[in-house]
Amino acid sequence: MRIRAERDDLADVLSRAARAVGARSALPILSGLLIEVVGKTLRVTGTDLEVTIRTELEVEVLEEGRTVIPARLATEAVRKLPSGAVVLQAGEGEVEITGGGPRFRFRELSVADYPKVAEPDLEGAVTVDGAAFAAALGQVSVAASTDDARPILTGVFFESEAGALRLVATDSYRLAVRNVPSVTAELAGLVPVRALKELGRTIGADELKVAMGTREATFASARGTLTTRLIEGTFPNYRQLIPDSYPNRLTVSRDSLLESIDRASLVAEDHIPVRMHLQDGGMELSVTRQDVGGETEHVEGVYVGDEMTIAFNSRYLGDGVTVLDGDEVVLEVVDPLKPGVLRGSGEDFLYLLMPVRL
Amino acid sequence: MVGVEYLAMTDEEQAFEHGGKCRWQAHRGRYRECVVGSFAECVLHFDMDAFFVEVERRRDPSLRGVPVIVGGIGPRGVVASASYEARRRGVRSAMPTAHARRQAPSARFIPPDHSAYRDASREVFEVIETFTPLVEQLSVDEAFLDISGLRLHYDSVEDVGSSLRSAIKEATGLPASVGIATSKLIAKLASEEAKPDGMFIVRAGTETAFLHPKDVGELWHVGQATRARLEELGIVTIGDLASFPLDTLRRRLGPTMGAMLSDLAAAHDPRPVVSGGGAKSISVEQTYETDIDDPAVLERELLKHADLLSRRLRSAGMAGTTVTLKVRLADFDTLTRSETGSATSSAHDLFEAGKRLLERSGVGDRPIRLLGVGMTGLEPIDAPKQLDIGGPGWSEVDDAVAKVRDRFGDGSVGPARLVDPPKCQDS
Numbered sequence: 001m002r003i004r005a006e007r008d009d010l011a012d013v014l015s016r017a018a019r020a021v022g023a024r025s026a027l028p029i030l031s032g033l034l035i036e037v038v039g040k041t042l043r044v045t046g047t048d049l050e051v052t053i054r055t056e057l058e059v060e061v062l063e064e065g066r067t068v069i070p071a072r073l074a075t076e077a078v079r080k081l082p083s084g085a086v087v088l089q090a091g092e093g094e095v096e097i098t099g100g101g102p103r104f105r106f107r108e109l110s111v112a113d114y115p116k117v118a119e120p121d122l123e124g125a126v127t128v129d130g131a132a133f134a135a136a137l138g139q140v141s142v143a144a145s146t147d148d149a150r151p152i153l154t155g156v157f158f159e160s161e162a163g164a165l166r167l168v169a170t171d172s173y174r175l176a177v178r179n180v181p182s183v184t185a186e187l188a189g190l191v192p193v194r195a196l197k198e199l200g201r202t203i204g205a206d207e208l209k210v211a212m213g214t215r216e217a218t219f220a221s222a223r224g225t226l227t228t229r230l231i232e233g234t235f236p237n238y239r240q241l242i243p244d245s246y247p248n249r250l251t252v253s254r255d256s257l258l259e260s261i262d263r264a265s266l267v268a269e270d271h272i273p274v275r276m277h278l279q280d281g282g283m284e285l286s287v288t289r290q291d292v293g294g295e296t297e298h299v300e301g302v303y304v305g306d307e308m309t310i311a312f313n314s315r316y317l318g319d320g321v322t323v324l325d326g327d328e329v330v331l332e333v334v335d336p337l338k339p340g341v342l343r344g345s346g347e348d349f350l351y352l353l354m355p356v357r358l
Numbered sequence: 359m360v361g362v363e364y365l366a367m368t369d370e371e372q373a374f375e376h377g378g379k380c381r382w383q384a385h386r387g388r389y390r391e392c393v394v395g396s397f398a399e400c401v402l403h404f405d406m407d408a409f410f411v412e413v414e415r416r417r418d419p420s421l422r423g424v425p426v427i428v429g430g431i432g433p434r435g436v437v438a439s440a441s442y443e444a445r446r447r448g449v450r451s452a453m454p455t456a457h458a459r460r461q462a463p464s465a466r467f468i469p470p471d472h473s474a475y476r477d478a479s480r481e482v483f484e485v486i487e488t489f490t491p492l493v494e495q496l497s498v499d500e501a502f503l504d505i506s507g508l509r510l511h512y513d514s515v516e517d518v519g520s521s522l523r524s525a526i527k528e529a530t531g532l533p534a535s536v537g538i539a540t541s542k543l544i545a546k547l548a549s550e551e552a553k554p555d556g557m558f559i560v561r562a563g564t565e566t567a568f569l570h571p572k573d574v575g576e577l578w579h580v581g582q583a584t585r586a587r588l589e590e591l592g593i594v595t596i597g598d599l600a601s602f603p604l605d606t607l608r609r610r611l612g613p614t615m616g617a618m619l620s621d622l623a624a625a626h627d628p629r630p631v632v633s634g635g636g637a638k639s640i641s642v643e644q645t646y647e648t649d650i651d652d653p654a655v656l657e658r659e660l661l662k663h664a665d666l667l668s669r670r671l672r673s674a675g676m677a678g679t680t681v682t683l684k685v686r687l688a689d690f691d692t693l694t695r696s697e698t699g700s701a702t703s704s705a706h707d708l709f710e711a712g713k714r715l716l717e718r719s720g721v722g723d724r725p726i727r728l729l730g731v732g733m734t735g736l737e738p739i740d741a742p743k744q745l746d747i748g749g750p751g752w753s754e755v756d757d758a759v760a761k762v763r764d765r766f767g768d769g770s771v772g773p774a775r776l777v778d779p780p781k782c783q784d785s
Contacts (some may be wrong), residue, residue, distance in 0.1 A: 034543060092663050092778065149699070149714075172746050172747050172748060173744055173745075173746065173747065174747070175747060236747075238747075238749070243748055272742075273744075290480075311742065313744055337745065339747065352743040352747075354744065354746060354747055355745055356742045356743060356744050356745065357742060357743045357745055358472075358473050358742050
């Protein structure tokens with residue numbers, strides 16, 4: 001196998017596929033990237049057996065063939081070469097990377113050991129606007145859990161609501177629900193948030209194809225494909241958690257609320273709740289931390305409802321306000337022990353969060 | 359079965375370091391030298407009087423002099439604290455609020471404000487710490503103090519007790535009762551005697567005279583069930599228990615319980631005051647006479663431990679974040695696994711965590727000789743708690759179970775799997 005390509009192009013396809021390669025692989029072969037050269041195309045595959053990323057590049061093919069190269073070393077080596085043409089070749093157990101003078105040699109990994117990774121299955125794929133889809137995913141992903149002890153909560157649930165796509169995530173303390181009315185398709189599955197977070201960085205593009213199988217989800221763009229295993233299990237029945245009505249409603253400026261939360265978070269750190277005393281003319285936001293001190297401030301706004309004090313985890317609250325769109329934020333609450341709901345200007349997104357009982 | 363242990367690890371050194379602002383600190387060197395000449399009665403127990411009520415009265419003086427009941431207002435609410443005026447009308451803690459309303463219709467009912475009580479508790483303990491760092495806190499409003507070192511500053515234990523009471527009153531405006539005696543057992547009963555707003559000292563040598571007329575139910579470890587069994591033996595007062603033949607007692611109550619009660623009845627209670635900010639961990643473990651090699655039996659034992667641990671956490675007023683499982687195999691190989699989640703004291707949560715940890719430990723069906731479950735990362739059960747979207751779930755069940763047990767004894771209700779199968783006649 002032997003190809004020639006521009007340094008920047010080659011570094012790009014290698015590094016994007018390498019994002020699927022785990023930092024510590026159980027199998028040594030998984031620390032490698034599979035390189036396949038056919039026709040005019042260089043195809044790069046990286047996988048940790050959960051997530052597989054494939055990228056492609058048109059190159060000057062000097063000799064077709066296949067090899068497995070060490071992912072991190074080879075990617076970094078290409079990056080560190082002087083700009084211009086780079087030659088990548090493999091044979092006789094050795095990978096050689098040269099360009100503009102310097103020459104790297106690495107031990108080749110065995111092609112025969114590389115796991116069989118299924119070809120991306122794009123059957124029944126729908127095409128979505130890449131930027132809008134990424135924005136929707138960004139809004140719900142904050143609510144997903146990163147705790148592997150409860151795998152079901154580490155995914156974003158894709159389902160269909162009134163014929164259109166709906167994305168849902170929860171870590172059991174907050175819940176984010178995003179309708180994507182522009183995508184009218186029946187897609188259903190629980191997709192690991194870890195894979196979705198890689199989507200933008202690896203194959204993000206203006207146009208994206210999304211296909212949901214029974215065991216895997218596949219995303220494809222002009223820049224490559226990302227396939228991920230779906231999480232098995234039943235997503236919690238979240239619908240019943242969303243209260244039907246909210247007697248109390250606070251409307252404040254999103255920016256000033258964000259700034260207030262940011263100030264309070266300085267004192268609050270992760271586990272200290274932020275107290276909101278909701279009253280006419282807005283709210284008193286305060287935080288007190290034993291042995292440290294506290295912070296208090298008035299956040300101007302419009303409050304309609306019973307005067308009350310409700311407390312939230314500062315990070316969960318901040319996450320929710322950050323992902324809302326629009327200049328104003330609406331917080332609706334029932335009582336200090338029931339979930340509060342944050343909404344922005346759009347009708348399509350809702351962020352529900354459980355209070356902290358004082 | 360060989361003994362179930364209650365492990366409460368504390369950090370005395372920390373308490374020593376912590377004593378920065380106390381009177382004791384200024385005399386630290388002398389304290390260390392002074393071993394001789396301490397008081398004969400060196401254990402002080404203080405207990406705030408109708409604590410929640412008094413905190414409410416402090417901020418609303420119109421509550422003074424009238425019956426006041428702090429408790430859940432809802433249909434299933436119970437009385438958390440009743441003023442002495444209300445108690446005279448028969449209102450007791452843990453009584454359903456609805457019942458209390460019938461007993462004392464004129465009383466003022468106030469929903470509990472735990473954060474205010476915690477703040478007040480902190481004020482009280484700040485005063486206590488100026489006396490001695492040797493404080494063993496039992497709950498928000500009571501603690502044991504080892505006052506032996508205060509010999510240098512006070513002429514008598516009366517001085518210590520009345521100074522403490524007036525210092526608390528002065529700093530917080532709240533009344534406290536104080537009992538002073540030679541042991542924790544007697545000191546605690548003495549503070550009962552002192553209530554309300556008083557002090558009671560049981561002199562060295564007079565412990566049994568004080569103790570023996572009291573009902574056996576007043577002794578630690580004597581719950582409703584044990585009390586009923588003692589009554590069957592004709593034992594009503596602690597004096598009856600003290601004169602009861604030890605052999606018979608051991609046969610009837612088991613060797614450990616029998617010996618312990620007999621000791622307590624003789625006013626023998628050597629437990630020291632253990633300071634250091636309360637327990638750092640609470641755990642339950644058991645070594646089995648014959649190794650367990652049946653996974654079903656093991657799971658049942660795990661449930662039993664979870665249930666007991668939950669009970670202990672609740673009685674200590676604590677919830678914890680880290681559950682640790684300890685398994686000792688027949689070959690003495692010991693495995694521990696732990697898992698951290700949001701704070702809980704629920705038996706159900708402990709059992710589920712225990713099962714996951716057991717799975718992770720990879721014990722399989724290898725025979726085991728010891729099983730233990732422990733909780734660390736302890737925090738007060740009423741500390742601010744991040745609520746879960748799934749709702750309260752099992753913690754409500756546990757609350758209900760705890761209430762039933764408080765009233766009808768520990769054996770009254772529990773997991774079905776732990777009920778012994780009915781005995782057949784021919785077995």
